[in-house]
Amino acid sequence: xxxxxxxxxxxxxxxxxxxxxxxxxxxxxxxxxxxxxxxxxxxxxxxxxxxxxxxxxxxxxxxxxxxxxxxxxxxxxxxxxxxxxxxxxxxxxxxxxxxxxxxxxxxxxxxxxxxxxxxxxxxxxxxxxxxxxxxxxxxxxxxxxxxxxxxxxxxxxxxxxxxxxxxxxxxxxxxxxxxxxxxxxxxxxxxxxxxxxxxxxxxxxxxxxxxxxxxxxxxxxxxxxxxxxxxxxxxxxxxxxxxxxxxxxxxxxxxxxxxxxxxxxxxxxxxxxxxxxxxxxxxxxxxxxxxxxxxxxxxxxxxxxxxxxxxxxxxxxxxxxxxxxxxxxxxxxxxxxxxxxxxxxxxxxxxxxxxxxxxxxxxxxxxxxxxxxxxxxxxxxxxxxxxxxxxxxxxxxxxxxxxxxxxxxxxxxxxxxxxxxxxxxxxxxxxxxxxxxxxxxxxxxxxxxxxxxxxxxxxxxxxxxxxxxxxxxxxxxxxxxxxxxxxxxxxxxxxxxxxxxxxxxxxxxxxxxxxxxxxxxxxxxxxxxxxxxxxxxxxxxxxxxxxxxxxxxxxxxxxxxxxxxxxxxxxxxxxxxxxxxxxxxxxxxxxxxxxxxxxxxxxxxxxx
Amino acid sequence: xxxxxxxxxxxxxxxxxxxxxxxxxxxxxxxxxxxxxxxxxxxxxxxxxxxxxxxxxxxxxxxxxxxxxxxxxxxxxxxxxxxx
Numbered sequence: 082x083x084x085x086x087x088x089x090x091x092x093x094x095x096x097x098x099x100x101x102x103x104x105x106x107x108x109x110x111x112x113x114x115x116x117x118x119x120x121x122x123x124x125x126x127x128x129x130x131x132x133x134x135x136x137x138x139x140x141x142x143x144x145x146x147x148x149x150x151x152x153x154x155x156x157x158x159x160x161x162x163x164x165x166x167x168x169x170x171x172x173x174x175x176x177x178x179x180x181x182x183x184x185x186x187x188x189x190x191x192x193x194x195x196x197x198x199x200x201x202x203x204x205x206x207x208x209x210x211x212x213x214x215x216x217x218x219x220x221x222x223x224x225x226x227x228x229x230x231x232x233x234x235x236x237x238x239x240x241x242x243x244x245x246x247x248x249x250x251x252x253x254x255x256x257x258x259x260x261x262x263x264x265x266x267x268x269x270x271x272x273x274x275x276x277x278x279x280x281x282x283x284x285x286x287x288x289x290x291x292x293x294x295x296x297x298x299x300x301x302x303x304x305x306x307x308x309x310x311x312x313x314x315x316x317x318x319x320x321x322x323x324x325x326x327x328x329x330x331x332x333x334x335x336x337x338x339x340x341x342x343x344x345x346x347x348x349x350x351x352x353x354x355x356x357x358x359x360x361x362x363x364x365x366x367x368x369x370x371x372x373x374x375x376x377x378x379x380x381x382x383x384x385x386x387x388x389x390x391x392x393x394x395x396x397x398x399x400x401x402x403x404x405x406x407x408x409x410x411x412x413x414x415x416x417x418x419x420x421x422x423x424x425x426x427x428x429x430x431x432x433x434x435x436x437x438x439x440x441x442x443x444x445x446x447x448x449x450x451x452x453x454x455x456x457x458x459x460x461x462x463x464x465x466x467x468x469x470x471x472x473x474x475x476x477x478x479x480x481x482x483x484x485x486x487x488x489x490x491x492x493x494x495x496x497x498x499x500x501x502x503x504x505x506x507x508x509x510x511x512x513x514x515x516x517x518x519x520x521x522x523x524x525x526x527x528x529x530x531x532x533x534x535x536x537x538x539x540x541x542x543x544x545x546x547x548x549x550x551x552x553x554x555x556x557x558x559x560x561x562x563x564x565x566x567x568x569x570x571x572x573x574x575x576x577x578x579x580x581x582x583x584x585x586x587x588x589x590x591x592x593x594x595x596x597x598x599x600x601x602x603x604x605x606x607x608x609x610x611x612x613x614x615x616x617x618x619x620x621x622x623x624x625x626x627x628x629x630x631x632x633x634x635x636x637x638x639x640x641x642x643x644x645x646x647x648x649x650x651x652x653x654x655x656x657x658x659x660x661x662x663x664x665x666x667x668x669x670x671x672x673x674x675x676x677x678x679x680x681x682x683x684x685x686x687x688x689x
Numbered sequence: 690x691x692x693x694x695x696x697x698x699x700x701x702x703x704x705x706x707x708x709x710x711x712x713x714x715x716x717x718x719x720x721x722x723x724x725x726x727x728x729x730x731x732x733x734x735x736x737x738x739x740x741x742x743x744x745x746x747x748x749x750x751x752x753x754x755x756x757x758x759x760x761x762x763x764x765x766x767x768x769x770x771x772x773x
Contacts, residue, residue, distance in 0.1 A: 088712045092705055099701045106692055128694055273694050280698065280741075284705075288734050292725055464721040466712045466731040470705065 085235060089469025096281065096473045100262055100480075103273050107266030114513040117267035118492045119186060120358035124269070128276055129364070130371025132355040134379075135275035138282060139219050139482015143383055143475065144226070147455030150387025151428050153615075154311025155688055157387075158380040159333060162688075164342035166373050166681040170674045172347040172356075173369035175653070179563050180357060181365040182650050188350040189497040195562045195651045197570030198501075203577055205497035207551050208350060209490055213523060215351075216486035217530020222452075223479040224251040224531065230456055232472060252531055255476070259484050260524050263491070264517050271488040272355055278481040279375075285474025286382050292462040293389035306392035329616075336619025340626040344552035348559050351489045366670040373677045377684055383455075390427040390454040393461075397422055423447040427457040483527070490523040491516045550588075553622035554580020554629035561633050566645060566652045572637030580629030587624040593617050693756075695749030702742030709735030 111117050149157040185191035189208060193201035225248070227233060233247050262270045297303050304312050346352060346369070356368035400414040420439045423430040430439040430447035440448040459471040495516045500507070507515075554577055561568040561576075592603035593614040602617055611617040649655050666672060713731030716722075722729055 088708065091708060095701065095704055095708075099697060103692075103694075103697055106697070110692070273692075273697075276694060277698055277701065280702070284702070284734075284738055284741075288730055292728070292730070296726055462725055464719075464724045464730065466709055466716070467725075467734055470709065470734075 084465060085232070085469065085472075086465045088466045089472065092469040093473045093476070096477065097258060099277065100258060100274050103277070104262030104265035104270045107270045107273070110269065111265075111267055111513070114495075114509050114516065116269070117513050117516055118488075118495065119354075120267070120269040120272060122358060123360045124272060124358050126359050126364035126367045127371055128272060129355045129359040129368045131279045131375070132272040132275040133352055133368050133372035134376050135279040135282075135481045136352050136355060136485030137482070138279065138478055139215075139485070142379075142482070143282065143286075143478040144222060144452050144455055146380075146383040147387035147390070147458075148451035150384035151391045151426075151449075151451045151454040152387075154307065154388060155380075155384065156311075157384045158685075158688055159337060160342075161376060161380050162681055162685045163333060163338040165346060165376055166677065167338060168343040168346035169369040169373040169376065170677060171343065172353075173366050173373075173670055174674050176347055176559070176563060177356060177366045177369070178362065178656065179651055179653075180353060181362050182656070186357075186496050187492050188348060188353055189493055191651075192558075192562070192573070193497075193501075195648070196568075196573045200558075200570055200573045200577065201497060202502070203574060204555070205493050205501075207581075209493050209498065211551050212351065212486040212490040212493075213526045214530055216483045216490075216523070216527040217533070219479055219482045219486070220252050220255060220527055221531035223255060223476070224248045226452075226456060226475070227251040229453065230460065230472075252528055255480055255483065256524050256528055259480055259487060260520060263484060263487055263520050267516070268354065268358055268488050268492070271484045272358060274484060275355075275481045278477040281470075281477045282474045283382065285471045285477075286386065288467060289458055289462055289471065290381060290385050290389070293386060293393070293458060296462070297389060297392055303389065303392055307388060311388065311391070332616055332619040332623070336622045340553050340556060340622040341619065344554075344556040344622070344626075348555045349552060350493060351485045354485075354489055354492065363670065367673060370670055370673045370677055374680070377677070377681050380684075380688075386458045387451070387454040390458050391425055393426045395422065395424060395426055420447075420450075424449060427461055428454045429457070487520055487523050487527070491519040494519040494523070550581055550584045550621075550625070553584060553625040557626050557629040557633060561630070561637075563651070564653045565637075566648055566654055567637055567642050568633060569637045569640045569642055571640040572633040572635075575636040576629040576633030579632040580625040583628035584621050584625035587621045588617070591617055591620070693749045693753055695745045695752065699742045699745030699747075699749055702738050703746060704742070706735045706737070706739030706742050710739060711735070 110121070113121075115121055146157060146160070149160075179195075180188070180191055183191055183194050185194055187205075189201045189205035192204050228247050228251070233250060234244060237244050237247060237250075262274060266273070294300070294303065297306055352369075356365050359365045359368050396417045398414070398417045400412060403411050418429075420430040420432050423439050424447065428449050428451060431450040432439055456475065459468065459475070463471045495512055499515050499519070500512060504511075504515075557580065558573050558577055562573060586605070588602050589605035590603070590607070591609045591611060592598060592607045593601060593611045593616070596602070596614065598604055598607060601614060611620065645655055709731045713729050713733075713735055716731065717729060
């Protein structure tokens with residue numbers, strides 16, 4: 082079904098050549114560990130800004146947001162309007178002065194400077210595990226997608242290789258490429274390639290959205306082809322039963338906006354590392370704000386394909402009779418597979434991998450494979466040529482997500498685990514070599530995770546679950562650490578442990594309706610049912626955050642505070658205002674923040 | 690960092706754009722464009738990418754020339770951005 086020609090392969094190959102070429106070109110600049118792990122702290126703000134969002138533009142974004150768009154409609158845009166933009170503004174204006182100004186080389190290292198060794202160790206360990214997990218899921222998703230789209234089938238058949246090897250081939254191919262360019266050029270290489278991937282993703286997906294919209298009859302045509310509530314971001318959000326996601330305004334605002342969104346954008350070293358690589362304080366503060374500008378428009382690029390896929394007509398098996406020259410009767414039958422016919426729009430029904438038959442819910446409805454929404458759009462609209470570009474963009478998105486995780490892992494492993502606990506006082510060369518080998522190790526672990534990653538039907542939900550256990554309590558720690566000088570190391574440590582425990586406990590005691598106890602929750606006992614897994618995730622995050630917040634305050638008050646002189650540059654009230662560069666007022670980060678905020682509000686009103 | 694990203698990036702998009710446009714021209718009127726609603730997307734999108742790639746290259750080259758005229762960039766905290 083997938084007919085790739087030489088042009089498609091040429092474009093894909095060209096991309097790989099450039100990605101590796103950038104790695105090789107940067108190798109000679111990698112002289113110290115600072116060059117390797119922190120990009121020498123010398124990159125311009127626009128590059129770091131685009132890498133900041135590109136690091137997040139992995140599988141969960143491109144495939145997951147398309148899947149979410151098909152499943153929940155425009156309500157998915159809350160992940161941008163509530164989840165990302167306010168947090169990105171907050172981290173740029175208020176938190177970056179401490180990350181950048183403290184001279185910490187990683188987020189866990191900031192925790193050591195502000196709190197103590199054990200808080201750093203805890204955060205470094207959980208973060209290292211999480212990055213490997215994320216990058217493994219990204220790899221798994223990519224390999225599964227390549228299999229489902231039959232990208233390499235033609236290549237394998239012509240080579241006479243068994244097609245069962247495609248999964249492994251895809252994983253090894255992406256792992257080797259990402260490994261090579263990070264091994265050579267470190268964070269600079271990862272950041273440069275993330276920017277390249279950012280533009281490539283736009284180049285691949287923008288024509289898709291334009292063609293999709295044209296086909297369905299523009300914006301009004303889209304409105305007419307999907308259920309009404311799919312086209313509204315805010316309407317019906319006041320109550321769980323009146324919106325497709327099954328969440329209510331408090332869970333959404335608190336859970337997604339205040340806890341999950343901030344937990345991710347303000348504390349995750351995966352994105353923060355790109356801002357910390359920029360050349361001065363003013364640039365570092367501008368990085369998340371520059372990133373927020375394209376982020377505002379991303380719903381058009383990643384959610385809309387999913388929504389369009391649901392709105393388009395479902396293909397059916399057709400037979401047509403036509404009369405050829407000389408009165409010949411021609412029967413033409415287009416056979417559509419059963420799972421496609423039972424799907425909705427271009428979203429096919431899920432196939433049971435054992436029986437090969439479509440799967441059904443308890444009520445007899447076909448179970449839809451939402452993750453195929455965006456990829457099917459590519460196959461549906463793109464002829465050969467631009468199809469190669471679209472598939473390359475898809476691959477690029479997977480790689481950028483993976484690369485961000487891998488560079489975050491090698492930095493945290495080398496500085497926060499190896500240098501702190503395994504081998505102190507080594508030479509700079511030694512740590513750089515360790516960083517290179519940590520890259521290899523991290524990728525190996527990701528591959529192992531990829532083979533273990535099964536059982537989830539939506540990548541987005543999986544990652545949100547992981548984030549809610551590890552990241553959600555984290556934001557409370559940073560908030561108190563940066564804005565309350567009385568917070569102590571013992572308090573932060575106890576708070577983090579309690580927060581994660583509270584998240585697990587809440588997850589173990591609640592269950593989304595229509596789910597069985599187990600991986601979706603309720604593995605201790607089922608005390609409460611949520612209308613959807615999304616609502617459950619948000620509330621897990623709220624519980625984790627609140628538990629951490631309260632326990633940190635109580636334990637801090639009971640323990641001895643650090644002298645104020647040690648906290649200068651780490652706590653808001655004890656730090657002089659960041660130096661203003663000699664720029665005009667409208668170039669300042671604050672002015673940019675206001676502009677971004679106004680744009681975001683305007684877009685939310687448009688989607689109301 | 691002395692490697693200006695805009696140069697390799699511009700080069701890549703110029704090449705991709707040129708390939709797409711050339712392929713689009715050679716396949717004018719081909720039935721493969723039934724998928725894209727009868728629009729020859731290869732030509733049009735190829736041209737868009739070509740223009741994007743060339744302007745990136747141009748900006749990168751200009752930035753490099755300007756950087757060559759200036760004394761080596763000293764990056765100190767708080768100093769105004771320069772060069773790019």
